[in-house]
Every structure is written in structure tokens, then in C-alpha cells.
Amino acid sequence: MANIIELKQVNKEYGDQVKTPVLFDVDLAIEEGSFNSIIGQSGSGKSTLLNIIGTLDQPTSGEVMIGGKRTDQMRKNELAGLRNETLGFIFQFHYLLPEFTALENVLMPYRIRHGKVPAEKIDRAHEIMKLVGLEKVKHNLAANMSGGQQQRTAIARALMNQPKIILADEPTGNLDSDTSETIYNLLRDINRDLGTTFVIITHDRRIAEKADRIIEIKDGRVALDI
Amino acid sequence: MRLAFSIARRFLRASKGQTFLIALGIAIGVSVQIFIGSLIQGLQIDLINTTIGSQSQITITSRTEDKLIDDYERWQPVVAETDPSLRSVTPIAQGQALLVFDDENYSVLVRGLDFDSAEGIYQLSNRLVSGEMPSTELELLVGQDLAEEAGIKVGDLISFLTNVGQETTATVSGLFDLETASLNKTWVITDLASAQGLFDYDEKITAIEMQLEDVFAADTVAEALHSRLGDGLSVNHWKADNIALLSGLNGQSISSYMIQVFVMISVLLGIASVLAITVIQKSRQIGILKAMGIRDSKASLIFLFQGLLLGIAGAILGILLGLGLAYAFTRFALSPDGTPIVPLVIDPGFIALSALFAITVSTLAALIPARKSSQLNPIEVIRNG
Ligand SMILES: Nc1ncnc2c1ncn2[C@@H]1O[C@H](COP(=O)(O)OP(=O)(O)O)[C@@H](O)[C@H]1O
């Protein structure tokens, strides 16, 4: 299978005056349709790496390619389109819009892309929400749901535009182990059924071991890749 | 567009208290503007009415040696059809004379009017304080101040000396009060024929007087009349004779605009600063939207729409508030006779203009937060939780 994500010699430094190097010459290729986990100690640079892959952050040097196109040279509107159509994010904190209901949050990526939502897409949103077990709280405001429900809403939202890649940063970090188990099984199902590529940061080795591939980051370098 | 609009609406609805306060701020600005505008306009119209409401606003005189206009019948229709807003076109025959009463001499202006057509200008029948209107030739009205000074009463006989030489005697049929001391002291009013006879004018007159619908158009209408009537006649208008009044009114208008502009500037600054805060309040949401791929321009639109919506809500509220204020003022600020101290002028055009102004201003105020939001980088939000 082709590589859908490719990083070449990516370096990242934070700070202007005092430079803090975080990533060192990272080379990484992710195959289309694969299910990958990233592990590593806190502060090792996992989130930095994922944000660079997701075009939210820029590398200090090196190349980032998504679907064969360099993203470090794209203009802002191009990046916005890429984030909307090709990428889905699930963050450690749910990042829902509190002014909108769960369903409206799920539909948001579609509305950003197309403006108006046709009935069949609303049906699709209902289906996804059913899949993640949210049919009872669909019309609750994001603020009036439990942590697990909010996180599942964020997952449903990441699935709405059927992105090729889903990037998740400790998506179950705040959830109990039963709930995280369910959510991981759900993500695996989506990976199997739709061929969506997953890159998931987790601190839970038990979960990491279920992935096709485990990448360990240590002090800003790829230490282990199996 | 649609998405930015609906997000803007949702943001405003989510913080109702804040939204209401901003809209109220705009509304107060708009209502003050409407109230002050209506008040000043009312004051000015009131002032103009008292000053020139009962006098000729455009006066045609002759440039010939004898200063007399021949053939009024020929000129009258020409004047009338020059501009449809002209009204109460009336012939005048007047001259200086010496009024002799009780062996005393008084210098007066004898004004011969065509009572029917002059009524529109002078409303003499309302201004009669005693006696009645002259009904035959050589009956006349005397101003009440002159009557008091000279001891003239209704029914008295008075005589006139003119530069034509002959002495003429006439009967006082009534006394008038034109609410201007100098006129009450020097004017003697009679019918056209009596004045023509007194001064030997034959059928000629000395002036054609008239009023017009829009008093401020007097100069342009006068110009038009002049070109229709030719150089033999001279056309004067009230604006040329009341430059001080006009510049006073102008100063008043300017200070009213200044107040209105400063009110709107303070509203603008208020909205801009509150909206700037809302960008910070909503930076998390903007970051999330950007991570989902909303374009910077659309993110900015959200805040422009917020400004627009706040402007519209504020303008509507402000119009209601302003009209309420104006109504309360005309209801409760009354002079002793029960009429409003100042009759306000509610001008829909002006209200629409000030509403439009408020909407524009609050949309402009939203430009600053809109720019800020477009600069917001989603990674700041994602990193900092
Ligand atoms: N905005 C920043 N400015 C400076 N240093 C940062 C910034 N963000 C992260 N870092 C540093 O970069 C390192 C890697 O952070 P991060 O990628 O969040 O690690 P992880 O996700 O593996 O815990 C940490 O040492 C962190 O302190």
C-alpha cells in the first residue's frame, strides 16, 4: 500500500529567544489504511509530532507530505481545505462547540465544507451517532453531556466528512478503561470497514498493542518501530 | 456565509446578557441621536415659522424709475406657473406717509393689500385685536402699538400726508397685532385701491409678495423667477435678508451633528471593545473551527455578522426608545397653554439614516475583532487545552 503520510528529516524547535528543540530528524511513513499507535513518555514530543502531521503546527525544517503533497508549503486556505476534507482530529480534550448541540457539532465539518446539509447527510450523522452510542443525547448542548459522551461526540465529528486520516491524541485519556475499550474497538471497526488510516497517541500499552504498528518516541526521536 | 451567520447568531444567543447590553448601548446612542435630531429640527422649524412664517418669503419689486409694477394681471400667472410650490401670490401697493392724528405726526408705512390673497401670508383676520377688517375704500387697520401711542381707537378718523401732496382722510376700522413691535408701530394696512389712490399709483403696484412650500428653497426659486421675469423686475428672498438667522441655524445644525457624531463614536468604541473581548472569549471555539478547516475569512465573517446583528437589534431598539423619548417629551414638556414647548419633527428619512449609520458603525466596529480572529492560530488553542 502507498504511504499516505510521509515525514522527512522533520525538526521542531519551540521558542524564539531560547530555542527548545523537541523533534530531531524524524523520518516517518504511514501506510494508507493502517492503524498506528504512538507511545512515549510525557514530554517526549508525541503531540508536537501529531500536530505537525495534522498541519496545525509547522516543522522548523524538513518535509511533511499528506497524500503525496507537501503541506509545509501550502497556503492557509489550502491547509484549511485539507484539514476539513482529508483529516479528522480527536483530541485529548473533546473541543466541542458548547453553543451547539451534539448533532450540530457532528455536522459542523460538513457545514464548513458544503454550507447546507441535505437530509441524507443528517441521516448519516444520526447513523454515526448511533454507532458511537449517542442516540439518546443527540440534541443536548455539548456542555450538558458527560465526559465520555463529549469524547464520543468528538469522534463522531471526526468521522463526519469520512476523512482518509484520523489523528487522535490520547482520545481516551480522560475516560474509564471500559469506555476506552469500547471506543478503541469502535475505531478499529471504522479502520477495517472504511479503510481509514489512524494515528493514535496513547499512554496505554495494552491498547497500543492492538495496533498494526507501534511507534515509540523518545526525546524527540523514533526509538522503536514495530 | 450561511454558516458564519448561523454561528454568529448562536454565539450572540449563548451570551444573552452581554448581547443585550451591547444592543442597549447602540440603542441608547441611536435614541439620543433621533431625539436630539428631532428636537433641533423642531426648534429650527419653530424658529423659522416665527421669523418668516407671516411675511413675504419672495418679493418681486420693480427696477423702473418710479419703482412701480404695471399690469399685475399679466405677471401673476407667470409667477404662479414658475414653481408649483409657490403660494399666496399677492399684489402690494405701499408707500411712506405721515399720519396726522390729534395734531401729532407719525411716520408710517401704508400698505395696500388684496385682503383675500394676502390672507395666506399675513392671516390678518386672526391678528385683529379689535374692530373689523376694512370693508370699503378708505377704511384701514392700525397697529396696536401705534394706536396706543397716538391714542387712536376704532372708528377714529385719521389723515395722511404723502409726497404726492394731497391730504387724505380715512377711518380706522380695526387694530392689529402682528407680534412684532416695529410692524405694530409703523404699519397701516388698507386695501389695494385706497393705497393706489393715496399715492397716485393708478392701477400700478409696488411689489408682488408670496410664500413657498419649502422655505429653504427660496433662493433657487427666486433665481428661477428672475430668469422668467427678466431684468425689469427684481426678485428678493428672505434668505438674503436673514443671513444672521441662517448662520445661527447652521451653527445649531453643526453642533447637533457634532453631538450625534460623538455619541456614535463613543458607541463605536464601546462596541469595538466589547467585541474585542468576545474574540478572546470565543478564541477556543474559533480555534476548534479552524482545526476543522474553517477558512480565516469565514472565521472573520462570524464577527462581522455579530456586529451587523447587534447593529440591527440596537437600531430597532434605539428607534423605539427614541420615539418613546420624543413622545414623552411632547406629552410632558408643555408650555402653559398646553402645547409642547418645542414641537418635535419626526422625520422618517432622518430616522432611517441614523439607523443605517448605527448598523454601519457597529459592523465597522466588528472589523477589529474580525481581523484578530483571522490571525488566531488553532494550535494555540489545541496546545493550551
Ligand atoms: N509551545 C511550546 N513552547 C515551548 N515548548 C513546548 C511547547 N509545546 C511543547 N513544548 C515542549 O516540547 C516538548 C514536547 O511536548 P509534547 O509534544 O506536548 O510532548 P508529549 O505530547 O509527548 O507529552 C515538551 O518538553 C514541552 O515542554
Ligand SMILES: [Mg+2]
Ligand atoms: Mg501530549
